[in-house]
Structure formats: structure tokens, C-alpha cells
Amino acid sequence: MEFYQSVLGGDLNIMTFGDLGTEGSFATQVMHGQLETPDGYTLMVADAPAEMMSVTVGTNISISLSGAAEDAETLRAHFAGLAEGGQVTQALEPAPWGDEFGMLVDTFGISWLVNIAGDRG
Template identity: 30%
Template sequence: MNLPIIQPYLFFNGRCEEAINFYQTALDAKVDMVMKFSDSPEPPPPGMIPEGWEDKVMHASFTFEGNIVMASDGCEAQGGYAGFSLSLSVASAEEAKRYFDALSEGGEVTMPLGETFWSPIFGMLKDKFGVAWMVGVHVEPPAGC
């Protein structure tokens, strides 16, 4: 692995297992590992996690087409996503539509799939967990750009 790398780490505020199952279906993601708070070799400090979260996900990772995404329920029962989107670039319009439709199930389309000046098909959505996605076909820039 060449360093440095940037990997998304998503916090699902108590819904991590549900999210992982969703991404397994929507993206054909493969789960690499899941560790619950109760599996930790050291207990969390008192008051660090909400009462009853022992069986929530402390750390997980899944892989989609060689991309690693890390996830957790986090340490609090609140949260949200703001100020970023995960950008999914694919090779064809058919792939873009398939992933867009799967990710938007139960979520909110913020920009329907359509042609743009930078991509033959591009759209934006928030999935049912509030994670923002931009889905489009990757186009190589012209030589010299």
C-alpha cells in the first residue's frame, strides 16, 4: 500500500449493521471485518458510549471494487453528514443508473441522472442514511489538459 491514502470513515449513529447490509446489496460490497464494542479487547472508558450500545459496531470495513470504506456506529446516538459527498465514477451509463437507483432506494434524489457538460450521465442523491453521493460516468480529459 502506497501512503498517504484517504479513506472515508462513516459513522451511522446506531445503524451501522443496517448500513453495511444496504451497501452489500446496493454496491455488491464485501465486508472485510466487523468488531462490536463488546468484542473489544479493552472496554471503552465509562460514559464513552450510550447505554445499551455494547452490541453496536465499534469498527467495520467493507470493500467495493478495491475501495475501502470504514464504518462505525460511533460513540453517540446523534450525528449527520454535511459538507461532503462520496463520488462514484463508473465506466458506463448502465452502471451509473444501476448504482444510482440502488443507492437512492429509501433516500432522496437531489439531482436526477442526466447529461452534463462533464459526463454523459451524472446525478446526486442522499441515501437512506443521509450519506451524499455523486454518481457519474468517468470521462478521460482530452490530451494536454
């Protein structure tokens, strides 16, 4: 979450299982994590201890960031920051529907889609 905060900015609040008295192997794992960004995005996360559920890591999660043409500079910066250490799967460029669109997989294996609305003026 610190990585996402470094890219998106905002206030990060994390509560671990240990904060609520859990001891042992998942005391340091995240029970509730929330990042409130200056752009109005809210990211929420939680660890999934194996004792509680089975998780398949892969391409089963995507996060989309979308905004208006006046948000283009900020969204381009977010795209570049999220791509650090990851892999761009589609460059952020003009799309057939008139917007600017790109996709990437970040350093943690999370897929991101970024869409910047075209100037409809």
C-alpha cells in the same frame, strides 16, 4: 452496512466494541466496519458513541462513485439502488462537462455523487 452491501455487493466485515470486551450501551455499536466491493470500492465506517465524540448529522458527508464509460451500467445500477428509500437531488443525466452525473441522499442521510465519464473516443 448491510444496505450498502446489498447495493454495491462485496464482502462485509464488522467488529463491534463488544467483540473487544466492551460491555454496556455501546457494546453493539460498530468499532470497525469495512465493505470491499467487487468494483474495487472500499467503504469504512465506525459508530461514534456520544461518550467518545459529538457528531452533527447533516450534509457534512458525501461519497463519490466515479468510473469510465464502460462502467456506466454498473454505476447506474448503484445510483438506482442507493436512491431506494432516499431522495434524488439531481437526476443521473448528461452534464455540461460531457459526463453523466447525478446526486442523491440515501435512506440514512448520506449524500452520494455518481459520475460516469463520457465517451471520449
